[in-house]
Amino acid sequence: xxxxxxxxxxxxxxxxxxMLLVCCALCYIISFAQMALxxxxxxxxxxxxLFFGLAKATQYSGLAVIGAKGLKSLIARRRR
Numbered sequence: 441x442x443x444x445x446x447x448x449x450x451x452x453x454x455x456x457x458x459m460l461l462v463c464c465a466l467c468y469i470i471s472f473a474q475m476a477l478x479x480x481x482x483x484x485x486x487x488x489x490l491f492f493g494l495a496k497a498t499q500y501s502g503l504a505v506i507g508a509k510g511l512k513s514l515i516a517r518r519r520r
Contacts, residue, residue, distance in 0.1 A: 449504040457510060460502030467495035 471491035
């Protein structure tokens, strides 16, 4: 089943992988920024678990979509 998911994700485009990684960064920011909100500790914990989990899921999905070759291309573009 896990292999099936990886195969399906690898057929998506490079641009889709980049968008997933952008969503990942946004989820990381939200997961820690919500700590400044004036809400209860239980609610903060729940929101942190939710957004941190989403960040991890989109991170691994984005990396699976981009793949090793796309990751090298992304690093090369960043160095220029």
